[in-house]
Amino acid sequence: MGEYADKLPKKMLDDLRDYLEKKGKVNESKLKKILDTAVDEYNNARVQAGESVGLISAESIGEPGTQMTLNTFHFAGVMEMNVTLGLPRIIEILDGRKELQTPSMEIYLKQPYSKGKDIREFALALKETKLSDIALEFSISLIDSEIEVKLDKEKMKSLNINNSYVISSIGKQVKGFNAKDNKDSILLRMKSKEESVNEVYRAKEKIKDVHIKGVKGISQVLPVKRGEEYLIMTSGSNLADVLQLEGVDHYRTTTNNVDEIREILGIEAARQSIINEVFKVIENQGFNVDIRHIMLVADTMCVSGAVKGITRYGVVSEKASALARASFETPIKHIINAALIGEIDNLNSVVENVMLNQVVPIGTGMTDLIMKPKNGKN
Amino acid sequence: MAKEKIVEKEAKAEKKEEEGIAEAAEKPSEEAELLAEGLAEQTPEEALESAAAEASPIAPKKEEIEPQESHISKQVKSISFSILSPKLIKDMASAKIVTPELYDKEGYPVDGGLMDIRLGVIDPGLRCKTCGSKLKECIGHFGYIELARPIIHIKFVNIIMTLLKATCRDCGRILIPKNKLSRYKEILDEVEKERGIEARRDKIKDVITNLKTINKCPNCKARQKKITLEKPTTFIEEEKRISPIEIRTRLEKIPDEDTLLFGLHAPHVRPEWMVLTLLPIPPVTMRPSITLESGERSEDDLTHKLGDIVRINQRLFENINAGAPEIIVEDLWDLLQYHVTTYFDNEIAQLPPARHRSGQPLKTLTERIKSKEGRIRHNLAGKRTNFCARTVISPDPMLELNEVGVPNIIAMKLTVPERVTAWNREYLKKFVEMGPKKYPGANYIIRPDGKKKKITDETKEASLEEIQPGYTVERHLMDGDIAVFNRQPSLHRMSMMCHRVKVLPGKTLRLNPAVCHPYNADFDGDEMNLHIPQTEEARAEAEILMEVQTQLISVRYGLSIIGCVQDAISGNYLLTKNMELSKNEAIDLLAAVGIDNFSKLPRKEKVDGKEVFSALIPDDFNFTGKTRENEEVTIKDGKLVEGYMDRANLGEGSGLLLRNMHKRYGKAFTIDLLGKIFRLGIEVLLRNGFSSVISDTDLPENARLKIKETLDNARKEVDHLISEFKDNKLDAFPGKTLQESLELRILEVLNKARNETGKIVEDFADQGSHTMIMAKSGARGNLLNLAQMAACVGQQAMRGKRIEKGFAERTLSSYKRMDLSSEARGFISNGFKTGLTPTEFYFGSMTGRDSLMDTALRTPKSGYLYRRLANAMQDLKVEYDGSVRDSSNRIIQFDYGEDGIDVSKSEKGLINVKRIVKSVG
Secondary structure (H helix, E strand, O other): OHHHOOOOOHHHHHHHHHHHHHHOOOOHHHHHHHHHHHHHHHHHOEOOOOOOHHHHHHHHHHHHHOOOOOOOOEOOOOOOOEOOOHHHHHHHHHHOOOOOOOOEEEEEEOOOHHHOOOHHHHHHHHOOEEHHHHEEEEEEEOOOOEEEEEEOHHHHHHHOOOHHHHHHHHHHHOOOEEEEEOOOEEEEEEOOOOOOHHHHHHHHHHHHOOEEEOOOOOOEEEEEEEOOEEEEEEEOOOHHHHHOOOOEOOOOOEEOOHHHHHHHHOHHHHHHHHHHHHHHHHHHOOOOOOHHHHHHHHHHHHOOOOOOOOOOOOHHHHOOOHHHHHOOOOHHHHHHHHHHHOOEEOOOOHHHHHHOOOOOOOHHHOOOOOOOOOOOOO | OHHHHHHHHHHHHOOOOOOOHHHHHHOOHHHHHHHHHHHOOOOHHHHHHHHHHHOOOOOOOOOOOOOOOOOOOOOOOOEEOOOOOHHHHHHHEEEEOOOOOOEOOOOOEOOOOOOOHHHOOOOOOOOOOOOOOOOOOOOOOEEEEEEEEEEEOHHHHHHHHHHHHHEOOOOOOEOOOHHHHHHHHHHHHHHHHHHOHHHHHHHHHHHHHHHOOOOEOOOOOOEOOOEEEEOOOEEEEOOEEEOHHHHHHHHHHOOHHHHHHOOOOOOOOOHHHHEEEEEEEOOHHHOOOEEOOOOOEEOOHHHHHHHHHHHHHHHHHHHHHOOOOHHHHHHHHHHHHHHHHHHHOOOOOOOOOOEOOOOOEOOOHHHHHOOOOOHHHHHHOOOOOOOEEEEEEEEOOOOOOOEEEEEHHHHHHOEEEEEOOOOOHHHHHHHHHHOOOOOOOEEEEEOOOOOEEEOOOOOHHHHHHHOOEOEEEEEEOOOOOEEEEEOOOOOOHHHEEEEEEEEEOOOOEEEOHHHHHHHOOOOOOOEEEEEOOOOHHHHHHHHHHHEHHHHOEOOOOOOEOOOOOOHHHHHHHHHHHHOEEEHHHHHHHHHHHOOOOOOOOOOOOEEEHHHHHHOOOOOOOOEEEEOOOOOEEEEEOOEEEEOOOOHHHHOOOOOHHHHHHHHHHHHHHHHHHHHHHHHHHHHHHHHHOOOOOHHHHOOOHHHHHHHHHHHHHHHHHHHHHHHHHHOOOOOOOOOOOHHHHHHHHHHHHHHHHHHHHHHHHHHHOOOOOHHHHHHHHOOOOOHHHHHHHHOOOEEOEEOOEEOOOOEOOEOOOOOOOOOOOOHHHOEEOOOOOOOOOHHHHHHHHHHHHHHHHHHHHHHHHHHHHHHHHHHHHOOOEEOOOOOEEOOOOOEEEOOHHHOOEOHHHOEOOEOOHHHHHHHHO
16 A cells, blocks of 8 residues: 555545455455555546636635624533634634734643643643732822732732742832832832832832733633543633643643744644634534635745735735735725836736736636647638 | 726826836837846737747747737736836827816817817717827827926825935935945845835835934935925925925935835836826826716816816916016915825825815825725726626526526527528528517627627618628527526625526526525525626636536535425425325326336336335445434435435535435436436425425424423523522532523523423424424424424523623513513513513514624625635636646645645545445445
8 A cells, every 4th residue: 555655645545544444354456456446536536727726715715704603602511711703713813813802722731630630720820810819909109109019818828929929020020119028018119219100100000910920811711621631721822831831731732822823833833723723613603614725725824934814914915916916905005016116017817817808827717829820821 | 908908007097107018119128128128028020920930849938929810819918017207208198288278169179278189089070189080999198297396296205205314315325334235235125025115115214213324424424304294295304394396306316226225126216206297197088078968068077186287287387487476386386286186196184185066075096096996996806798687586496407597588688699601601590580579589790890780670681681601690599508697795606607598488587496505596586697608718618617517516515515405305305205106196206307217117006205216316326325313325226225315315515415426427417317306306295285384383282281391490490590699509610700600500491491392392293294394304494493483482692691781780671670580581481383472572583683783794794804815815726736826836735735636526525435445346
């Protein structure tokens, strides 16, 4: 079977192998015959040159899009979290947005956590705690430009932190304060003398956001059992920090934020993430779209090495033809810029030729026929 | 053709010059050279010569073919964009415009006016002074006016600003030291490659600020002043205004090599051209005037605007010549600037738009090009066609799937051109003889020189005499002609398929209901369009690529998209489930379907329904599949041995039976068979009767009691949960508040109750009732619908929650505040047959409205997403090496979909290895 590896796609070979193994012994000549038929079938099923695959993919995603729901639904189960689904999510992914409506992660764990050991504690340790979460009150004394932070001792106890830890966290993240431990509260005084009242107020807001414990950005955690295994779902996402944690299975842990994946794992991972995310939504909505179409969209977004959205700033702006760009959005801008550069449009793509009433260089229009008339005219 | 487009474009975008290769020879030598260099282009004559001389088998990639006959059109190979130079404006102009007057007393266009007949003609009877052609033949010619003072082109304000800021006000050099130039050039090129031309210009500004050369020119050491832009068109240098004259002289000083750094490619573009000294006047043909009924002329918006410009320009000239005070000249100058600015763009934020007397804003150049209704998207990317028809559609199951029923009236208006030859002359003469009013006749004949002649009763005789080979007859549409059928929105390629014409009486377009699904059509008043291809190429492509049978398998998911629907499914379900017919009935049925070979029927008195169905299937067909209820379906040697037919096998989307047929016997056979199966189903129902009745939803007394009990229990349980919640005894789910947890629990209880009532209905309802058969076979409706009618409609949910909006803390004023009980939050415990209480009805309409809104809001959103996708991906195609590339030949995928398999040739994206192994034996 090995020699057919470059004649048949891997998936097909695997299917064949599985099926034949199940069926029992097949002799040599018959195997060869089977494989040869398979090669024939495969070659017959290949795309024809000139096929306008881009448009087919666009149609295949755009058409079910008209039937998708607009609402954000939580998962069917009772206990799971809110996740953007349906059309808004598809738009979000294909726009190549960096800020998501509902960022979330699926954190897979290594043994023994994956078997459910200390899963609750592990999950809670992930959750981000800010100063405002453990503070009872922030008060400002205008005379000394001092900020007093009253602390919730009970909460701190349950999170296993003490005052000095809090002070050092504040010191690390916000500069320009002298902190004093006052047992139930912390007193913060501005280092520089002449600070305006406004400045103090601004500082107060800043201090509220000081990160105390857990992973930044993770606002909710939920341990879930999937199959035999426990994993943690979160709302809020911070792949870089989570991957560095002890006990996290960094092979499978993932986030729904494509851009984060691109930054940390690279463009190929981002491409796969786009495919997975789009496929998940389409499947969830009960539509049937072949994975190849989604792959092609993901590939167009990622060819340049960065994740480009399907917008006038992203993929469309990279087109070679000024007329093609102009036919999408902001035509004037594109034409003016083309004029400034002295751009030459070679009419290689579809719209320009439609504009000029010419044959489109795709599909049956891709071929050129050259006839050399014998002895001059006919 | 090419020329027309180009001229039109030039006029519109105003500062762009575009040229096709056909014109290369006429261009000034400099530009022609550049074109030839960049594109290896040749003028048509040269191309032909060189091809003949070398006689090389490998011709240049795109050869220009000299038109040998009039119907071979020229091809535009490339279009280059640049800014019009004053010289070019003057050279391409055929008239200088000097007066704002349009017509003289006789209504004749004034020489040197905006409607000068040297700019083309729009009145019938006049001849163009430039080219001598008449109306419609002359495409129009440009003119120009000389502006009394330079005017800044509004569209170039930003780049002018960058240029002024980044170059020395004295020597015109860029404010980057010479020794660092090459390094920064690389950086800039990098930026442009990554983020485009605009980012490049921003980067230049950054570079100069960072180099601290902003105050002193590194070249001539001259002190630089701070320049600000007062929008829209005033440049201020340290509180003093820089006049456009000054701006122009500064721009002139910038050497060519420095403009390159800004991405301006001299000699196509010189910065000083962005300050206008001459203004091209577009031909009258692109701003025609309309003659109103009263005989009054109404001029185009552009003409109005140009009139303003010319008038103010003349005034400015006069004032300058008369030596008027500076302030008056300045005022007029500003006014001229305003008019020229609004001529280009009437939607500039800082300027009041120029208006008609009626107060509505003028539509000037930018508005003409821009947006969906603009030139580009409305006229260039989207076109209108002749030879098409549109009416209401209605179903006709007796048509084949690939036929379309065309009403007589339409068939006599739409025509097909047929070329007269020695062999078909007599045949075509018959059409002409019938004339345009009798069917099948002909409407026009076309002479070899292209002249079109209408056939009327008077001209009929003459036409008949005249016809000889070389003529074309436009005959009426006939059975078997090829037509393209379409329903909007055309979301996928199956929205436009090729059908065979079948001329029928009546006034609607008819189609087989089985093809409704790909078009997403129904018959509640839908209209569809019909197009008749007019050339052999178009017909061939339509037939080979677009005909219904070629679209049987969806490219979206690799399964059949056309299958049996509605009655056809119920009919086949009934037939194959358990129906016995007498031999006569069976033969009658098959004959009605269109089968004339009854040898497949067994020789016995009573025939089983399965055997009747088997009569359609070829003898060597084997198939195993599953029904909707997961029972085995086996077809062995062309006989349905086990199971029955339902939507899982016959319907669209899932129809594996059809997919297998297609694979085995090809498209033509499948579509024929599908048509027969479809008709078989309908004939069965026709013979047995099939209708749904209210009594189908009747339930026996004990079932009703059971349902009541289930609902009562659910209500009690909800009340119990609420009281627990009020006593704070309820546990919260992790990550949820108490309230949320309560809601979730209640929802769960109520949904369970509804499902239970559904079960009861399923168990107790009459299994043989037609409603039940429809639900079970998957023809229409489902058990849930039945349960909603017979027992209980269930919880009305909005956004995944029970209804909570309305009044303060309650849904309706009929309930107490904070009432969390099931009926107060939208649970409908009645069925549709028993009828709903007023509050229940109100809740039902709330969710109904909500879903309507959802659809209304979704359509534009998804439409935009689709447009973006289509636009971004439309020029990806598979190359001969199997890779997917875009129009600039960049590789997107090395092998399409990683394995090169065409989804429409696969089975749900895979190749069925099982069948391959089986087929080998």
